[in-house]
Amino acid sequence: MLRSMYSGISGMKNFQTKLDVIGNNIANVNTYGFKKGRTTFSDMMSQTIQGAKGNDGVLGGVNPKQVGLGATLSTIDTISTQGSIQSTNRPLDLAISGSGYFTLMNGANTYYTRAGNFYLDSEGQLVNSSGLVVKQEGNNDPIEIPSNAQSFSIDSAGVVSFVDSEGILQEAGTLEISTFANPDGLEKFGDNLFTVSQNSGNPTAATAGNEGAGKLMAGALEMSNVDLSEEFTEMIVAQRGFQANTRIISTSDEILQELVNLKR
Structure with a gap:
């Protein structure tokens, strides 16, 4: 009782x-x-009132009472299933179609996110809504688009290109996409961010569309799943x-x- x-x-x-x-x-x-x-x-746990008995040749077996x-x-x-992708037609909105996370930096700290609503700060650096810098593949340098650039674009591989003031096409860098052996093991940090945990595995740096990372879709955002x-x-x-x-x-x-x- x-x-x-x-x-x-x-x-x-x-x-x-x-x-x-x-x-x-x-x-x-x-x-x-x-x-x-x-x-x-x-x-x-269950409380065992009576243990199990095997067949002793005279009586049959008896199951345990618990x-x-x-x-x-x-x-x-x-x-971590894929959320639906919504078109926004905004060039700095990015969605990952497939596996992987955008890599963000705050000094020595690294964070990961699926929210691709990015912005340009006063220095022309690509940042998220909280001002964290979007990491460039291969190094820790920020991706910068000059203020005098005539236009810019981001392709499905994450390559950021811009046309400079003289009309010459330049590359500002490539976005780094991080993949994990166990993405479900990432810890939610708040503000749409994830951090590495002991069970997520270490991140594998890649570019979009390579080494298991999904492709990027510019002008679109991944919605909640x-x-x-x-x-x-x-x-x-x-x-x-x-x-x-x-x-x-x-x-x-x-x-x-x-x-x-x-x-x-």
């Missing part, structure tokens, strides 16, 4: 966490490059699961009350 009460408590805590993850997914349904989360559970002690949080996964219909369905499941566990607790409480009332 008391076991059922504590099992219900564990279930309530787990479904609350699931609702927290679902709420974060829905809040980021329009966040560029956002990768949704998923919550999974596992059963806790009572579960509730559920526990197993994982909160980052689902959150599916609202799926999230609302999971929300209903979590809500009903939470309610069912509260019923377990209230039923256990009623039984305890009956025991207390035995002696009056």
